[in-house]
Amino acid sequence: MRSVSSAERSRLLGALGIEGPEGLARALEGVGYLASPRVALGAFLALSLERPLLLEGAPGVGKTELAYALAAVLGSELVRLQCYEGIDVHQAVYDWDWGRQILHLRTLEALARGAGRAVEEVEAELFSDRFLVERAVLRALRGREAAHPPVLLVDEVDRADEAFEAYLLEVLSTWTVTIPEVGPQVAAVVPVVVLTSNRTRELHEALTRRCLYLWVDPPGPAREAEIVRRRVPEASERLARQLAHIVAELRRVGLFKPPGISETIDWAEALVRLGIDEVDEAVFVDTMGIVVKGRDDAERVASLGVGAILESRGPGDARNR
Numbered sequence: 238m239r240s241v242s243s244a245e246r247s248r249l250l251g252a253l254g255i256e257g258p259e260g261l262a263r264a265l266e267g268v269g270y271l272a273s274p275r276v277a278l279g280a281f282l283a284l285s286l287e288r289p290l291l292l293e294g295a296p297g298v299g300k301t302e303l304a305y306a307l308a309a310v311l312g313s314e315l316v317r318l319q320c321y322e323g324i325d326v327h328q329a330v331y332d333w334d335w336g337r338q339i340l341h342l343r344t345l346e347a348l349a350r351g352a353g354r355a356v357e358e359v360e361a362e363l364f365s366d367r368f369l370v371e372r373a374v375l376r377a378l379r380g381r382e383a384a385h386p387p388v389l390l391v392d393e394v395d396r397a398d399e400a401f402e403a404y405l406l407e408v409l410s411t412w413t414v415t416i417p418e419v420g421p422q423v424a425a426v427v428p429v430v431v432l433t434s435n436r437t438r439e440l441h442e443a444l445t446r447r448c449l450y451l452w453v454d455p456p457g458p459a460r461e462a463e464i465v466r467r468r469v470p471e472a473s474e475r476l477a478r479q480l481a482h483i484v485a486e487l488r489r490v491g492l493f494k495p496p497g498i499s500e501t502i503d504w505a506e507a508l509v510r511l512g513i514d515e516v517d518e519a520v521f522v523d524t525m526g527i528v529v530k531g532r533d534d535a536e537r538v539a540s541l542g543v544g545a546i547l548e549s550r551g552p553g554d555a556r557n558r
């Protein structure tokens with residue numbers, strides 16, 4: 238197990254001009270991800286210490302996107318492992334291609350009939366790399382280029398069972414997986430690992446201890462407006478700012494499903510399509526379904542008053558900039 242950052246990793250970050258959190262924030266901005274100083278700091282430490290980064294936060298705050306942005310910055314492959322209940326080693330790490338193995342066996346039977354090959358010899362051939370199906374974790378451990386360490390995104394790890402979580406912890410601690418028929422597979426290049434969780438359950442303490450932890454807050458209106466402008470360049474600055482303020486207010490009033498950044502982007506896109514540059518009460522009511530999803534939440538907004546939400550400038554303007 239490696240406990241200190243490798244010289245290789247420092248060299249890599251140095252070569253990319255990422256000497257510290259600000260450098261990383263600039264690099265992320267270059268690929269379209271606007272990180273808060275706290276997120277840039279957490280991600281920088283995880284990269285340079287070669288530690289997995291565990292991201293928690295409300296839906297749509299940019300957890301998954303951060304992994305993609307890091308891969309883009311590093312010029313690395315992103316390997317995504319989407320977790321779900323019941324996920325196991327054969328879906329996450331490796332499997333055997335049974336179908337091809339059986340075909341191979343049939344062919345061998347035909348060819349070797351009378352040639353006297355030992356059963357063991359034939360069997361050993363079946364459990365070789367040729368028939369190994371690499372799943373996300375194994376793929377990420379098999380990266381060979383130190384200059385482009387694979388980025389393994391373990392998305393929504395809280396959906397997996399605890400047994401799988403324990404297995405994952407083992408992998409993240411040793412950078413090794415053992416395939417019984419083949420032997421241990423040790424990573425030559427430590428991958429960059431980003432785990433995300435929506436907190437549908439508490440993660441095991443041992444896993445959180447292994448990771449650097451980052452709670453991702455929604456961006457403040459200024460940053461969100463900037464994100465909207467990047468994603469929807471046709472939206473005017475004024476519209477982007479107005480939408481960011483309204484969405485910040487909607488997040489503040491305690492909806493069951495507060496809108497994420499994707500909703501703000503969708504809203505901007507929709508309004509641009511409709512040729513609308515300002516949200517008034519009528520526009521809000523007509524297009525609210527893009528950001529407020531669900532009847533209870535729509536009723537809550539109606540009871541607070543659309544006008545009041547539009548007018549509010551919210552207390553959180555300077556938050557998380």
Ligand SMILES: Nc1ncnc2c1ncn2[C@@H]1O[C@H](COP(=O)(O)OP(=O)(O)OP(=O)(O)O)[C@@H](O)[C@H]1O
Nearest residue numbers: 269270271272296297298299300301302464498499
């Ligand atoms: N900091 C950011 N800079 C630029 N775009 C962002 C940023 N954060 C989020 N986005 C945009 O918001 C969208 C939603 O983000 P993402 O899917 O990463 O959220 P999430 O936190 O993973 O949500 P969930 O918990 O629902 O999976 C992304 O597709 C991206 O376009």
Ligand SMILES: [Mg+2]
Nearest residue numbers: 300301302433
């Ligand atoms: Mg996500």
